[in-house]
Amino acid sequence: MRKTSLVLVLAGVLLTGVACDGEPGPATSAPATTPPPAGPPPRAPLVEPIKLSDRPLWTSPIGEDEYLPRFTVMGDAVVHATPHGVGPAGSVLVVHDAATGAVRWSVRKSDRIGPNRVTLDPDNVQHVRGLLIAAYQQKDVRLPNGRPGREEGLVALSMRDGGVRWQLPLLQDRIDDPMKTEPEPYKTVSLAETSNDEMILATIRTRHHDRPTEQSALAISPVDRRTLWTAPGFEAVQIIGGVVLGEVPSKRPLVNKQDTTPVTAAVDARTGARRWDLLNRDHTVLGPRTDNGVLVTAQPGTSSPTKILVDPETGRETALSSLFGTTCHAEGRLIACATDTDLHTYDTATGVTERAPLPVPGAHVSRVWRQRVILRDNVVVDRAGTRIGGPLPGRPREFRDGYALFEISLPDKQKGFAVYRLSE
Numbered sequence: 001m002r003k004t005s006l007v008l009v010l011a012g013v014l015l016t017g018v019a020c021d022g023e024p025g026p027a028t029s030a031p032a033t034t035p036p037p038a039g040p041p042p043r044a045p046l047v048e049p050i051k052l053s054d055r056p057l058w059t060s061p062i063g064e065d066e067y068l069p070r071f072t073v074m075g076d077a078v079v080h081a082t083p084h085g086v087g088p089a090g091s092v093l094v095v096h097d098a099a100t101g102a103v104r105w106s107v108r109k110s111d112r113i114g115p116n117r118v119t120l121d122p123d124n125v126q127h128v129r130g131l132l133i134a135a136y137q138q139k140d141v142r143l144p145n146g147r148p149g150r151e152e153g154l155v156a157l158s159m160r161d162g163g164v165r166w167q168l169p170l171l172q173d174r175i176d177d178p179m180k181t182e183p184e185p186y187k188t189v190s191l192a193e194t195s196n197d198e199m200i201l202a203t204i205r206t207r208h209h210d211r212p213t214e215q216s217a218l219a220i221s222p223v224d225r226r227t228l229w230t231a232p233g234f235e236a237v238q239i240i241g242g243v244v245l246g247e248v249p250s251k252r253p254l255v256n257k258q259d260t261t262p263v264t265a266a267v268d269a270r271t272g273a274r275r276w277d278l279l280n281r282d283h284t285v286l287g288p289r290t291d292n293g294v295l296v297t298a299q300p301g302t303s304s305p306t307k308i309l310v311d312p313e314t315g316r317e318t319a320l321s322s323l324f325g326t327t328c329h330a331e332g333r334l335i336a337c338a339t340d341t342d343l344h345t346y347d348t349a350t351g352v353t354e355r356a357p358l359p360v361p362g363a364h365v366s367r368v369w370r371q372r373v374i375l376r377d378n379v380v381v382d383r384a385g386t387r388i389g390g391p392l393p394g395r396p397r398e399f400r401d402g403y404a405l406f407e408i409s410l411p412d413k414q415k416g417f418a419v420y421r422l423s424e
Contacts (some may be wrong), residue, residue, distance in 0.1 A: 046382040047371045049389030051423035058101030061416045073400040074127035081122045093122030105162035114164035126195045128222045131156040149174045152189040194238040201236040229272030240312045252282040276315030288330040290348045331368040338364045345383040356385030
Protein backbone atom coordinates (compact mmCIF):
# COMPACT_ATOMS: atom_id res chain seq x y z
CA MET A 1 0.00 0.00 0.00
CA ARG A 2 2.81 2.39 0.91
CA LYS A 3 4.69 1.49 -2.33
CA THR A 4 1.64 2.31 -4.38
CA SER A 5 1.24 5.70 -2.65
CA LEU A 6 4.91 6.51 -3.21
CA VAL A 7 4.63 5.79 -6.95
CA LEU A 8 1.63 8.05 -7.22
CA VAL A 9 3.42 10.86 -5.41
CA LEU A 10 6.49 10.57 -7.64
CA ALA A 11 4.31 10.60 -10.74
CA GLY A 12 2.58 13.75 -9.52
CA VAL A 13 5.92 15.46 -9.02
CA LEU A 14 7.04 14.58 -12.52
CA LEU A 15 3.82 15.88 -13.99
CA THR A 16 4.38 19.24 -12.35
CA GLY A 17 7.50 19.63 -14.48
CA VAL A 18 10.00 19.59 -11.58
CA ALA A 19 12.64 16.82 -11.50
CA CYS A 20 13.95 15.34 -8.30
CA ASP A 21 17.34 17.01 -8.83
CA GLY A 22 15.67 20.46 -8.96
CA GLU A 23 16.11 21.09 -12.75
CA PRO A 24 13.14 22.86 -14.44
CA GLY A 25 10.84 20.68 -16.51
CA PRO A 26 8.83 21.56 -19.64
CA ALA A 27 7.19 25.01 -19.63
CA THR A 28 3.47 25.11 -19.05
CA SER A 29 1.17 26.91 -21.60
CA ALA A 30 0.20 30.48 -20.71
CA PRO A 31 -3.44 31.09 -19.83
CA ALA A 32 -5.58 32.37 -22.78
CA THR A 33 -5.88 36.19 -22.89
CA THR A 34 -9.08 38.07 -23.81
CA PRO A 35 -8.60 40.32 -26.95
CA PRO A 36 -9.06 44.04 -26.34
CA PRO A 37 -12.60 45.19 -26.98
CA ALA A 38 -13.22 46.38 -30.57
CA GLY A 39 -14.47 49.90 -31.35
CA PRO A 40 -18.16 50.63 -31.72
CA PRO A 41 -19.76 48.86 -34.69
CA PRO A 42 -20.44 50.97 -37.77
CA ARG A 43 -23.64 52.95 -37.36
CA ALA A 44 -26.48 52.01 -39.66
CA PRO A 45 -27.58 54.78 -42.06
CA LEU A 46 -30.62 56.76 -41.01
CA VAL A 47 -32.25 56.31 -44.44
CA GLU A 48 -32.17 53.70 -47.19
CA PRO A 49 -30.11 54.02 -50.37
CA ILE A 50 -31.60 55.73 -53.41
CA LYS A 51 -33.28 52.99 -55.43
CA LEU A 52 -32.51 53.20 -59.15
CA SER A 53 -33.02 50.82 -62.04
CA ASP A 54 -30.01 48.55 -62.65
CA ARG A 55 -29.35 50.18 -66.02
CA PRO A 56 -30.20 53.58 -67.46
CA LEU A 57 -33.39 53.72 -69.49
CA TRP A 58 -31.48 55.76 -72.05
CA THR A 59 -28.60 58.18 -72.46
CA SER A 60 -27.99 61.19 -74.69
CA PRO A 61 -24.97 63.38 -75.41
CA ILE A 62 -25.09 66.95 -74.16
CA GLY A 63 -23.00 68.40 -76.96
CA GLU A 64 -19.91 70.53 -77.13
CA ASP A 65 -21.38 73.63 -75.50
CA GLU A 66 -19.10 74.98 -72.80
CA TYR A 67 -22.08 76.24 -70.81
CA LEU A 68 -23.93 73.92 -68.45
CA PRO A 69 -27.16 72.74 -70.12
CA ARG A 70 -30.45 72.42 -68.33
CA PHE A 71 -32.46 69.23 -68.42
CA THR A 72 -35.54 68.53 -66.35
CA VAL A 73 -38.52 66.20 -66.12
CA MET A 74 -41.74 67.81 -67.33
CA GLY A 75 -44.66 65.39 -67.04
CA ASP A 76 -43.83 62.34 -69.18
CA ALA A 77 -41.03 64.14 -71.01
CA VAL A 78 -37.43 65.19 -70.38
CA VAL A 79 -36.65 68.67 -71.66
CA HIS A 80 -33.02 69.38 -72.54
CA ALA A 81 -32.13 73.03 -73.07
CA THR A 82 -28.70 74.31 -74.05
CA PRO A 83 -28.71 77.99 -73.10
CA HIS A 84 -25.82 79.19 -75.29
CA GLY A 85 -25.51 77.14 -78.46
CA VAL A 86 -22.48 77.13 -80.70
CA GLY A 87 -22.74 78.32 -84.27
CA PRO A 88 -25.30 80.60 -85.92
CA ALA A 89 -28.26 78.42 -84.95
CA GLY A 90 -27.87 79.40 -81.30
CA SER A 91 -29.31 77.55 -78.33
CA VAL A 92 -31.51 74.51 -78.70
CA LEU A 93 -34.47 72.92 -76.91
CA VAL A 94 -35.07 69.17 -77.24
CA VAL A 95 -38.10 67.31 -75.86
CA HIS A 96 -37.52 63.58 -75.23
CA ASP A 97 -39.95 60.88 -74.21
CA ALA A 98 -38.96 60.25 -70.58
CA ALA A 99 -39.33 56.45 -70.77
CA THR A 100 -37.62 55.76 -74.09
CA GLY A 101 -35.48 58.82 -74.89
CA ALA A 102 -37.07 59.21 -78.32
CA VAL A 103 -36.95 62.81 -79.52
CA ARG A 104 -40.49 64.15 -79.89
CA TRP A 105 -39.46 67.53 -81.28
CA SER A 106 -36.78 70.17 -81.05
CA VAL A 107 -36.37 73.86 -81.80
CA ARG A 108 -33.43 76.24 -82.05
CA LYS A 109 -33.39 79.85 -81.00
CA SER A 110 -33.09 80.86 -84.65
CA ASP A 111 -36.14 78.83 -85.71
CA ARG A 112 -39.39 80.65 -86.45
CA ILE A 113 -42.42 78.76 -85.20
CA GLY A 114 -46.20 79.06 -85.32
CA PRO A 115 -48.38 81.11 -87.66
CA ASN A 116 -46.71 84.35 -86.55
CA ARG A 117 -43.19 82.99 -87.07
CA VAL A 118 -41.92 83.85 -83.60
CA THR A 119 -38.64 82.81 -82.00
CA LEU A 120 -38.32 81.61 -78.42
CA ASP A 121 -35.71 81.37 -75.68
CA PRO A 122 -35.09 77.63 -75.15
CA ASP A 123 -33.76 78.17 -71.64
CA ASN A 124 -36.75 80.22 -70.42
CA VAL A 125 -39.56 77.64 -70.27
CA GLN A 126 -42.10 76.26 -67.78
CA HIS A 127 -44.42 73.24 -67.65
CA VAL A 128 -48.02 74.27 -66.87
CA ARG A 129 -51.15 72.15 -67.35
CA GLY A 130 -49.43 69.76 -69.70
CA LEU A 131 -48.10 72.55 -71.96
CA LEU A 132 -44.61 73.94 -72.38
CA ILE A 133 -44.74 77.72 -71.78
CA ALA A 134 -41.93 79.79 -73.29
CA ALA A 135 -41.06 83.45 -73.71
CA TYR A 136 -41.09 84.49 -77.38
CA GLN A 137 -39.81 87.39 -79.47
CA GLN A 138 -41.08 88.73 -82.79
CA LYS A 139 -39.05 91.42 -84.56
CA ASP A 140 -41.16 92.21 -87.61
CA VAL A 141 -44.40 93.59 -86.19
CA ARG A 142 -46.13 96.81 -87.20
CA LEU A 143 -46.96 99.11 -84.29
CA PRO A 144 -50.34 100.94 -84.09
CA ASN A 145 -48.64 104.14 -85.29
CA GLY A 146 -47.43 102.35 -88.41
CA ARG A 147 -43.78 102.22 -87.41
CA PRO A 148 -41.83 98.94 -87.37
CA GLY A 149 -41.40 97.38 -83.98
CA ARG A 150 -40.87 94.24 -81.97
CA GLU A 151 -43.11 92.16 -79.73
CA GLU A 152 -42.52 89.87 -76.76
CA GLY A 153 -44.85 87.60 -74.82
CA LEU A 154 -45.62 84.01 -73.94
CA VAL A 155 -46.37 81.05 -76.18
CA ALA A 156 -47.77 77.62 -75.23
CA LEU A 157 -46.45 74.57 -77.07
CA SER A 158 -47.69 70.98 -77.12
CA MET A 159 -45.41 68.58 -75.26
CA ARG A 160 -46.26 65.95 -77.88
CA ASP A 161 -45.44 67.66 -81.17
CA GLY A 162 -44.32 71.23 -80.39
CA GLY A 163 -47.36 72.76 -82.05
CA VAL A 164 -48.40 76.25 -80.92
CA ARG A 165 -51.55 76.11 -78.79
CA TRP A 166 -51.80 79.81 -77.96
CA GLN A 167 -49.80 83.02 -78.06
CA LEU A 168 -50.09 85.94 -75.63
CA PRO A 169 -48.42 89.30 -76.49
CA LEU A 170 -47.27 91.16 -73.36
CA LEU A 171 -45.40 94.13 -74.80
CA GLN A 172 -44.74 95.95 -78.03
CA ASP A 173 -41.76 98.21 -78.39
CA ARG A 174 -40.33 100.30 -81.20
CA ILE A 175 -36.99 99.48 -82.71
CA ASP A 176 -34.09 101.83 -82.04
CA ASP A 177 -33.66 104.55 -84.63
CA PRO A 178 -29.99 104.36 -85.75
CA MET A 179 -30.03 108.14 -86.34
CA LYS A 180 -30.64 108.84 -82.63
CA THR A 181 -27.64 109.42 -80.38
CA GLU A 182 -29.38 108.08 -77.23
CA PRO A 183 -30.75 104.52 -77.21
CA GLU A 184 -34.41 103.90 -76.55
CA PRO A 185 -35.51 102.07 -73.37
CA TYR A 186 -35.43 98.33 -73.99
CA LYS A 187 -38.20 96.05 -72.71
CA THR A 188 -38.02 92.28 -72.20
CA VAL A 189 -40.24 89.47 -70.91
CA SER A 190 -38.94 86.55 -68.83
CA LEU A 191 -40.59 83.67 -67.01
CA ALA A 192 -40.11 82.93 -63.32
CA GLU A 193 -38.21 79.80 -62.24
CA THR A 194 -41.45 78.11 -61.16
CA SER A 195 -45.15 78.53 -61.83
CA ASN A 196 -48.11 76.23 -61.10
CA ASP A 197 -51.36 75.11 -62.70
CA GLU A 198 -53.17 78.17 -61.33
CA MET A 199 -50.89 80.91 -62.63
CA ILE A 200 -47.98 81.60 -64.94
CA LEU A 201 -45.47 84.03 -63.42
CA ALA A 202 -43.49 86.42 -65.58
CA THR A 203 -41.60 89.72 -65.24
CA ILE A 204 -41.41 92.66 -67.66
CA ARG A 205 -38.23 94.74 -67.44
CA THR A 206 -37.53 98.13 -68.95
CA ARG A 207 -33.85 98.97 -69.19
CA HIS A 208 -32.87 102.63 -69.42
CA HIS A 209 -29.49 104.08 -70.34
CA ASP A 210 -29.64 106.86 -67.75
CA ARG A 211 -31.64 105.52 -64.78
CA PRO A 212 -32.30 102.24 -62.92
CA THR A 213 -34.07 99.36 -64.60
CA GLU A 214 -37.81 99.18 -64.00
CA GLN A 215 -39.49 95.84 -63.42
CA SER A 216 -43.00 94.58 -62.84
CA ALA A 217 -44.16 91.02 -62.16
CA LEU A 218 -47.47 89.69 -63.39
CA ALA A 219 -49.52 86.54 -62.85
CA ILE A 220 -51.43 85.14 -65.83
CA SER A 221 -54.22 82.56 -65.83
CA PRO A 222 -53.22 79.53 -67.95
CA VAL A 223 -56.91 78.87 -68.64
CA ASP A 224 -58.06 82.12 -70.26
CA ARG A 225 -54.73 84.08 -70.37
CA ARG A 226 -56.10 87.05 -68.45
CA THR A 227 -53.81 88.98 -66.09
CA LEU A 228 -54.62 88.11 -62.48
CA TRP A 229 -52.44 90.82 -60.90
CA THR A 230 -49.34 92.94 -61.40
CA ALA A 231 -46.69 93.85 -58.83
CA PRO A 232 -44.69 96.97 -59.81
CA GLY A 233 -41.05 96.98 -58.72
CA PHE A 234 -41.08 93.23 -58.09
CA GLU A 235 -39.36 90.38 -59.99
CA ALA A 236 -41.12 87.01 -59.59
CA VAL A 237 -38.83 84.00 -59.02
CA GLN A 238 -40.82 81.14 -57.51
CA ILE A 239 -44.14 80.35 -55.85
CA ILE A 240 -44.36 78.66 -52.43
CA GLY A 241 -47.79 78.03 -50.98
CA GLY A 242 -49.68 81.30 -50.75
CA VAL A 243 -46.78 83.62 -51.63
CA VAL A 244 -44.60 84.42 -54.62
CA LEU A 245 -40.95 84.94 -53.75
CA GLY A 246 -38.73 87.25 -55.73
CA GLU A 247 -36.58 90.36 -55.58
CA VAL A 248 -36.95 94.12 -55.26
CA PRO A 249 -34.21 96.75 -55.67
CA SER A 250 -32.42 97.91 -52.55
CA LYS A 251 -30.92 101.32 -51.86
CA ARG A 252 -27.34 100.15 -52.36
CA PRO A 253 -26.03 100.96 -55.86
CA LEU A 254 -24.03 98.44 -57.83
CA VAL A 255 -20.41 99.38 -58.52
CA ASN A 256 -20.12 101.45 -61.71
CA LYS A 257 -23.80 100.89 -62.53
CA GLN A 258 -27.01 102.84 -62.16
CA ASP A 259 -28.93 99.82 -60.82
CA THR A 260 -29.02 98.74 -57.18
CA THR A 261 -28.40 95.39 -55.53
CA PRO A 262 -31.48 93.16 -55.17
CA VAL A 263 -33.00 91.95 -51.91
CA THR A 264 -35.50 89.16 -51.32
CA ALA A 265 -39.20 89.98 -51.03
CA ALA A 266 -42.59 88.26 -51.24
CA VAL A 267 -46.04 89.15 -52.56
CA ASP A 268 -49.41 87.52 -51.98
CA ALA A 269 -50.07 84.83 -54.61
CA ARG A 270 -53.78 85.79 -54.86
CA THR A 271 -53.48 89.57 -55.08
CA GLY A 272 -49.85 90.51 -55.76
CA ALA A 273 -49.77 92.75 -52.66
CA ARG A 274 -46.40 93.02 -50.90
CA ARG A 275 -46.16 90.69 -47.91
CA TRP A 276 -42.63 91.44 -46.71
CA ASP A 277 -39.13 92.36 -47.87
CA LEU A 278 -35.55 92.36 -46.59
CA LEU A 279 -34.85 96.03 -47.31
CA ASN A 280 -33.13 96.21 -43.92
CA ARG A 281 -30.24 94.41 -45.64
CA ASP A 282 -28.02 95.67 -48.47
CA HIS A 283 -28.00 92.58 -50.65
CA THR A 284 -29.54 89.10 -50.47
CA VAL A 285 -29.77 86.16 -52.86
CA LEU A 286 -32.69 83.75 -52.86
CA GLY A 287 -31.64 80.13 -52.45
CA PRO A 288 -33.24 76.68 -52.24
CA ARG A 289 -36.50 76.10 -50.41
CA THR A 290 -37.33 73.76 -47.53
CA ASP A 291 -40.64 72.47 -46.19
CA ASN A 292 -41.11 75.50 -43.97
CA GLY A 293 -38.69 78.12 -45.23
CA VAL A 294 -36.35 79.36 -47.89
CA LEU A 295 -32.59 79.70 -47.60
CA VAL A 296 -31.32 83.23 -48.25
CA THR A 297 -27.70 84.38 -48.47
CA ALA A 298 -27.01 87.86 -47.11
CA GLN A 299 -23.95 89.81 -48.25
CA PRO A 300 -23.05 87.34 -51.03
CA GLY A 301 -19.68 87.72 -52.67
CA THR A 302 -18.10 89.12 -49.49
CA SER A 303 -15.68 87.54 -47.04
CA SER A 304 -18.49 86.94 -44.54
CA PRO A 305 -21.72 85.84 -46.23
CA THR A 306 -24.53 84.85 -43.88
CA LYS A 307 -27.15 82.14 -44.35
CA ILE A 308 -30.67 82.99 -43.18
CA LEU A 309 -33.73 80.75 -43.07
CA VAL A 310 -36.76 82.89 -43.92
CA ASP A 311 -40.41 81.97 -43.34
CA PRO A 312 -41.99 82.59 -46.77
CA GLU A 313 -45.38 83.55 -45.30
CA THR A 314 -44.17 86.09 -42.73
CA GLY A 315 -40.56 86.96 -43.61
CA ARG A 316 -39.42 85.98 -40.11
CA GLU A 317 -35.67 85.31 -40.13
CA THR A 318 -33.72 82.55 -38.39
CA ALA A 319 -29.99 83.14 -38.53
CA LEU A 320 -27.91 80.01 -39.01
CA SER A 321 -24.46 79.24 -37.63
CA SER A 322 -21.49 80.90 -39.30
CA LEU A 323 -20.45 77.38 -40.35
CA PHE A 324 -23.25 77.57 -42.93
CA GLY A 325 -21.43 80.33 -44.80
CA THR A 326 -20.33 77.94 -47.56
CA THR A 327 -22.42 76.78 -50.52
CA CYS A 328 -25.49 75.01 -49.18
CA HIS A 329 -28.30 72.89 -50.56
CA ALA A 330 -31.69 72.14 -49.06
CA GLU A 331 -34.78 70.04 -49.60
CA GLY A 332 -37.63 68.99 -47.36
CA ARG A 333 -36.65 69.76 -43.78
CA LEU A 334 -32.88 69.39 -44.25
CA ILE A 335 -30.23 72.03 -45.03
CA ALA A 336 -26.72 70.69 -45.68
CA CYS A 337 -23.41 72.48 -46.16
CA ALA A 338 -19.81 71.31 -46.08
CA THR A 339 -16.40 72.67 -45.23
CA ASP A 340 -13.22 70.93 -46.38
CA THR A 341 -13.48 68.39 -43.58
CA ASP A 342 -16.97 68.45 -42.05
CA LEU A 343 -20.63 68.15 -43.00
CA HIS A 344 -23.01 70.60 -41.30
CA THR A 345 -26.75 69.99 -41.33
CA TYR A 346 -29.75 71.85 -39.94
CA ASP A 347 -33.20 70.33 -39.38
CA THR A 348 -35.73 73.10 -40.02
CA ALA A 349 -38.46 71.22 -38.13
CA THR A 350 -36.52 70.71 -34.88
CA GLY A 351 -33.88 73.44 -35.10
CA VAL A 352 -31.14 70.84 -34.42
CA THR A 353 -27.72 71.47 -35.94
CA GLU A 354 -25.34 68.53 -36.45
CA ARG A 355 -21.71 68.28 -37.44
CA ALA A 356 -19.98 65.15 -38.78
CA PRO A 357 -16.70 64.38 -40.57
CA LEU A 358 -16.95 64.04 -44.32
CA PRO A 359 -16.26 60.51 -45.60
CA VAL A 360 -14.52 62.13 -48.57
CA PRO A 361 -12.55 65.23 -47.47
CA GLY A 362 -13.20 68.23 -49.68
CA ALA A 363 -16.32 66.70 -51.28
CA HIS A 364 -18.76 69.58 -51.00
CA VAL A 365 -22.52 69.14 -51.08
CA SER A 366 -24.05 69.03 -54.56
CA ARG A 367 -27.67 68.16 -53.70
CA VAL A 368 -30.09 67.17 -50.94
CA TRP A 369 -32.95 64.74 -51.57
CA ARG A 370 -35.30 63.01 -49.12
CA GLN A 371 -32.97 63.35 -46.08
CA ARG A 372 -30.00 62.20 -48.17
CA VAL A 373 -26.97 64.40 -48.78
CA ILE A 374 -25.24 63.90 -52.14
CA LEU A 375 -21.60 64.98 -52.20
CA ARG A 376 -19.62 66.29 -55.13
CA ASP A 377 -18.04 62.88 -55.85
CA ASN A 378 -21.53 61.32 -56.16
CA VAL A 379 -21.24 59.76 -52.70
CA VAL A 380 -24.51 59.66 -50.73
CA VAL A 381 -24.55 60.10 -46.94
CA ASP A 382 -27.14 60.76 -44.28
CA ARG A 383 -27.16 63.86 -42.09
CA ALA A 384 -24.67 62.19 -39.71
CA GLY A 385 -22.16 61.62 -42.53
CA THR A 386 -22.71 57.84 -42.81
CA ARG A 387 -22.42 56.45 -46.32
CA ILE A 388 -25.62 55.14 -47.88
CA GLY A 389 -25.02 52.51 -50.56
CA GLY A 390 -22.53 52.91 -53.36
CA PRO A 391 -21.76 56.00 -55.45
CA LEU A 392 -24.35 57.27 -57.91
CA PRO A 393 -23.81 56.76 -61.67
CA GLY A 394 -23.13 60.45 -62.25
CA ARG A 395 -23.77 63.96 -61.06
CA PRO A 396 -27.45 64.16 -60.05
CA ARG A 397 -29.46 66.83 -61.78
CA GLU A 398 -33.06 65.95 -60.87
CA PHE A 399 -35.24 63.42 -59.06
CA ARG A 400 -38.88 63.79 -60.11
CA ASP A 401 -41.97 61.84 -61.13
CA GLY A 402 -40.27 58.45 -60.95
CA TYR A 403 -37.17 59.46 -62.93
CA ALA A 404 -33.60 60.30 -61.94
CA LEU A 405 -31.41 62.39 -64.27
CA PHE A 406 -27.61 62.30 -64.08
CA GLU A 407 -24.83 64.08 -65.91
CA ILE A 408 -22.36 61.42 -67.03
CA SER A 409 -19.10 61.01 -68.93
CA LEU A 410 -19.27 59.40 -72.36
CA PRO A 411 -16.42 57.95 -74.47
CA ASP A 412 -13.94 60.36 -76.03
CA LYS A 413 -14.29 62.70 -73.04
CA GLN A 414 -17.76 63.77 -74.13
CA LYS A 415 -20.48 64.65 -71.63
CA GLY A 416 -24.00 63.33 -71.64
CA PHE A 417 -26.95 62.63 -69.41
CA ALA A 418 -28.56 59.38 -68.34
CA VAL A 419 -32.15 58.72 -67.27
CA TYR A 420 -32.87 56.04 -64.67
CA ARG A 421 -36.11 54.77 -63.22
CA LEU A 422 -36.48 55.98 -59.63
CA SER A 423 -38.37 54.14 -56.88
CA GLU A 424 -39.64 56.87 -54.54
